[in-house]
Each structure stands twice: as C-alpha cells, then as structure tokens.
Amino acid sequence: MPFVDIATADDYASLWYSTNTPYSNVGSFTPDKQTIVMLHPFAMDEAWCFPQLEDPRLGENYNIVTINTRLTGRSVCKFTGKYDLWVAAADIAHMFYHLRLPRSHIFASEVFVLVALRLAILFPELCLSLTLCNVPPQQERKDVIHGLDDILQLWCYAEDLESFEHANRDLLEFTTGKRLGKTGGSSPSSFDAKRRTLVNTLEPYEKHLASPQVDRLVDIDLEDELVAWWQVRYPPFRRACFVDMIRTFCHDHREPLMPELLSKIDTPTMILQAKDNELYPVSFAEDLQQSLIGVEDGAKLQIIHGRVGYLTIVRASIVNQFMSKFLASLRPHGPMDLRCPIKSLNARMQEALGALAALKENPAISKRSPASPISFSCCDEETAQIHVDMVKAYAKGQASAFSPLGSDGRPKRKFSERIVHWLQEEDLDGQDDIRRAKSSTEPPSVWVEPPPTDESEEVPDQPPPTGIIVRRTTEYTTTAAIIDRTKTQTQKLSVQKQLSRLLR
Known part of the structure; x- marks a missing residue:
C-alpha cells in the first residue's frame, strides 16, 4: 500500500x-x-x-x-x-x-x-x-477564527440532517468564497435595517440567473461532490478528527514566519x-x-x-x-x-x-x-495541552452522535436536493429558489411569471403568488459574518419577526 x-x-x-x-x-x-x-x-x-x-x-x-x-x-x-x-x-x-x-x-x-x-x-x-x-x-484573522468556531459547533453537534447540511453550506461558502460580495459591485456592507431593500420581484428565473449580480462561482455538481466528501470523511461521529485538523491548521499551532x-x-x-x-x-x-x-x-x-477559494479545483x-x-x-x-x-x-x-x-x-x-518529525515542533507545552483538552472534549459522546450516512456508508441525499426554508437562507446565485420551488411548499423568494402567450389561446387563470414576494438583499462585511448564520433557532425567529414588521 x-x-x-x-x-x-x-x-x-x-x-x-x-x-x-x-x-x-x-x-x-x-x-x-x-x-x-x-x-x-x-x-x-x-x-x-x-x-x-x-x-x-x-x-x-x-x-x-x-x-x-x-x-x-x-x-x-x-x-x-x-x-x-x-x-x-x-x-x-x-x-x-x-x-x-x-x-x-x-x-x-x-x-x-x-x-x-x-x-x-x-x-x-x-x-x-x-x-x-x-x-x-501568517496568522489567521480573528473574524475567520470566530467563524470557524461557529462552524465547528454546528457541525459537530448537529442533531439532524438539515442542521448538518447548514454547517456544510457554511464551510462551502467559507472555502469557495461563494458569497463574499457581488460581481462588479462595491464591497459588502453590514446587515443594516436602513439599507435593506424590499423589492416586489416578478421576473422569471431565467432573467434572474442571467443578471450580472449573480456569480455562480462553483458548479452545483461540484458543490455536491465537495459536501458528499465532507459528510463521509468528517461526520459528527468523527468530529474529533475534524476539530483536530481545523484547530491545528487554523488556530492553535500557526505561528507567523518572520520576514x-x-x-x-x-x-x-x-x-x-x-x-x-x-x-x-x-x-x-x-x-x-x-x-x-x-x-x-x-x-x-x-x-x-x-x-474563488479552492483555486486549484475551481x-x-x-x-x-x-x-x-x-x-x-x-x-x-x-x-x-x-x-x-x-x-x-x-x-x-x-x-x-x-x-x-x-x-x-x-x-x-x-x-x-x-x-x-515531532522533534521539529515549535508548539509550547501550554498550547499543546489546550489543544489536547479541546479535542478530548469534542470526542466525548461522538460514538453516539448523529450520522448523515445511509446504511451503505453514503450520504442520504445530494446537497443540492436539500429543503431550504425561504426565510432562513440568503441566496445570491438563484439556485436555492429553484430548489425551494421544487421541494418546499413555502412560497419562493422569486415568483416564476408564466411565459407570454397569444391572446387566441385559452389559458386558465393563473393563481396569484401566495404571500408577499421579497428579494432579500442581505449583505455582510467580514468573512466571519458570512459564516455567522450558524445561529440558534431563537435568533432565526427574531430575524423573521423583524422582516414581518418591515413588511406591514
């Protein structure tokens, strides 16, 4: 071998x-x-x-x-x-x-x-x-470290497939740079209520996907392959390995190389x-x-x-x-x-x-x-012990942790087939709207307008779109904010209530 x-x-x-x-x-x-x-x-x-x-x-x-x-x-x-x-x-x-x-x-x-x-x-x-x-x-930025900590917490202690896929999406955006701003636009700004724009959009999906604001950095099939590999290699019941890898390369043992x-x-x-x-x-x-x-x-x-983040792949x-x-x-x-x-x-x-x-x-x-080779370590005893204690803490109970894999050892479904609630995710590439329209009973964020037809044709009355159509323009300032959507359910409900007040 x-x-x-x-x-x-x-x-x-x-x-x-x-x-x-x-x-x-x-x-x-x-x-x-x-x-x-x-x-x-x-x-x-x-x-x-x-x-x-x-x-x-x-x-x-x-x-x-x-x-x-x-x-x-x-x-x-x-x-x-x-x-x-x-x-x-x-x-x-x-x-x-x-x-x-x-x-x-x-x-x-x-x-x-x-x-x-x-x-x-x-x-x-x-x-x-x-x-x-x-x-x-040479040393990872604090906002990136905080974001990675959030991903680790949600990833390692996910209790269902939806929560685990949410963590997968956060790491995907972190590594590929998929949602780090808009093409040709200015730098991202914070999620400020004064800047939020509520737009009643009835344009078809084709027009939305062709918009210059959309930058599909990673092919959807490649997304599925990346996430499937993570789910097989680092499921929650192997979270100690995942934490060891992330904290070694990004947190504890990364000292700068001086000029x-x-x-x-x-x-x-x-x-x-x-x-x-x-x-x-x-x-x-x-x-x-x-x-x-x-x-x-x-x-x-x-x-x-x-x-893009994965330059050698994408x-x-x-x-x-x-x-x-x-x-x-x-x-x-x-x-x-x-x-x-x-x-x-x-x-x-x-x-x-x-x-x-x-x-x-x-x-x-x-x-x-x-x-x-371990003789080349420049890690002090205190930092090494902190790392050991951290990995051991995550290792407790991992044998009984949630498994996203089926009986054949493969992911239960493709990442692109996940069900996404229309108020819980921000979408810049239009893919989630398509997934929601196919898999969810909730109203999508962009309603598909029927194609124009001749007046001579008998066309049944089209039902009006349910709910209020909102184009979300949530933006972020830092890389940590991109992966800061690993929030508790209470925080998510608070965001929904704020949106409801704005729509009244």
Whole structure:
C-alpha cells in the first residue's frame, strides 16, 4: 500500500501518498521526467489533486506525487498536541528520503503554502521551485477564527440532517468564497435595517440567473461532490478528527514566519492569487512576494480574476496553465537521481534541527531526537495541552452522535436536493429558489411569471403568488459574518419577526 511509516519512541505516523502512475507508486516513475510534489487543498485530501494529475500539461510531462498530511485523507498517526506546520514540513522531508524522491517542484495551496515555505527554509536541497496558490495570512484573522468556531459547533453537534447540511453550506461558502460580495459591485456592507431593500420581484428565473449580480462561482455538481466528501470523511461521529485538523491548521499551532526567515528562501517561486477573495486577499500574496528577497529575479505574482477559494479545483485549468509555463521557464535539470543520499536521514535531520534552533533562538531544539518529525515542533507545552483538552472534549459522546450516512456508508441525499426554508437562507446565485420551488411548499423568494402567450389561446387563470414576494438583499462585511448564520433557532425567529414588521 502507498504508505510511508514513521515510527519512533515518542511518535508514529503512517502517511498516505499517491502518484500519477498506473500503480500509484514511485517505482513506476519515468527517470527522464522531473517530479512535482503536491499538497492538497485545505480540508480535503490528495484525491482532490485530480485536476492537476489529469491535465496533460502536467500529468504527461512530470512525475507527480500527491501527499496527505497526518490529519487528512487515509493517513493515520498517534494523537499529539505538538503537531504543527514545522512537523508537517519534516514529515514531507522524511517522505523524500524514504521514497528516494529527487529534488522536486513543490505545489501547495491555502494553509499548506505555509508548510511549503517551511520546507524550503529547512530543506532547500529538496525544492526545485515553489508554486503557491491563494496565500493565507501568517496568522489567521480573528473574524475567520470566530467563524470557524461557529462552524465547528454546528457541525459537530448537529442533531439532524438539515442542521448538518447548514454547517456544510457554511464551510462551502467559507472555502469557495461563494458569497463574499457581488460581481462588479462595491464591497459588502453590514446587515443594516436602513439599507435593506424590499423589492416586489416578478421576473422569471431565467432573467434572474442571467443578471450580472449573480456569480455562480462553483458548479452545483461540484458543490455536491465537495459536501458528499465532507459528510463521509468528517461526520459528527468523527468530529474529533475534524476539530483536530481545523484547530491545528487554523488556530492553535500557526505561528507567523518572520520576514528574516522568508528572506532565506532562494527557491524560484510563483504565487497565484484570486483577485477578489476576502479570505485570501491579494495583499497577503504581495506581502509574501516582497518578503522573498532571496529569490533570484524575485517571486512572480499572477492575479487570477474571481474570488474563488479552492483555486486549484475551481480554476484548475488556469492554474495548470500558469504552472506549466512557469516550470518550463526554469533552467533545465538532469534526469532523476534515485541513488541513496550521501548523508543519512538522521544526520540530515540533525542539521535541520540545528538550523531550526538557530532560527528560533532555542538551543534545546537541537538536542531533540533527529529520528522523530515531532522533534521539529515549535508548539509550547501550554498550547499543546489546550489543544489536547479541546479535542478530548469534542470526542466525548461522538460514538453516539448523529450520522448523515445511509446504511451503505453514503450520504442520504445530494446537497443540492436539500429543503431550504425561504426565510432562513440568503441566496445570491438563484439556485436555492429553484430548489425551494421544487421541494418546499413555502412560497419562493422569486415568483416564476408564466411565459407570454397569444391572446387566441385559452389559458386558465393563473393563481396569484401566495404571500408577499421579497428579494432579500442581505449583505455582510467580514468573512466571519458570512459564516455567522450558524445561529440558534431563537435568533432565526427574531430575524423573521423583524422582516414581518418591515413588511406591514
């Protein structure tokens, strides 16, 4: 099986990987091709690198290895509160040595950009180039952390399918940037009663969907696939794994890389950033570009129009085009060298520990065991214990938690088939109106006007639309507000009462 096992006295990890070869192993690599090591998108696994593996510009011209971290995909590990982004980089270095991988191009997106940067700092001899997509901040913003906490609470303690799907939708909007503003408009504003506009809209769905205000960032089938994967991998009865992953990569163990550390990177680098994404604004990419002063000719920055979050999935063709051109522009290197490294694994890891100790000004780091990746942890004891206590608290009672899966282990229904109450959701892409019209007896937010007919035809009287037709124009200011709809039922009823008063 394609696992790399790392076992020491204080640590154990079995890391899953895959390749673009017929048997998914590195033994089938073509020696004449260069190698790309890919890190999967946030909250996904290596299977979601398929847009790159199936693209002939990359899949046919390079040997590709896709890697799962300890906390994602089919990897398994001993639970510890000390796992952080430095340990994730050390895990990748161990995989290089165990798989005899040559110096490779590194491809990473979202939070794993920070892992790739740490790999380039400690193990520059392993990196031919860096391709970084949607660069995040060095430390997550407070509004994003608060929003993720709300998602975790609703996700982990959902008691029915509707509540769980609501949490799925919040994470979907968080990761894809689907509702972070309107196309071509100004920045989102807060939900203010003075700004709310009540419009009696009788336009047909076709006109609504063709409106320039509508930006369908993610195909509805892709939404179904993303949510189905989350429901199978992170259902409420496995919530401890979900909390461990989210809090490790976004909360507890994410310390910033100072400019003096980033200046040590001399690997050729290209940054791809979505233009209008509020979770990953262009300013983060520009700050990183300015900090990489050690890169010859500077790091290249390419801005991709749109505000998508999963850039490597939703805009895969554009990303692959930029990446293939960037790799082709680099100086050619010789064929793969599959010989054993001159230095032993322990000797090289001891050097890396010494370098990390110097960077952190902590001599104790260099005295740790070089055989264990967990020795690279820069997490203090207090933070590690807080993380352990948090995960254990979520793990209580998870065996009896709600299951969104059927007897066959699959989701009970597609995400697009869910029933949405017309007053509980805000819709900017028109899809929910179609779902509500098909599945709910409640009046939709946009009434479908019958098509025009000749006067000579006998047409039965059309019943008037029930209720008052309201076009909701709810807007938000921050990313946290986007995912702040994980409210209690009492808060939802309060919003409905406020709308009722305005409609009188």
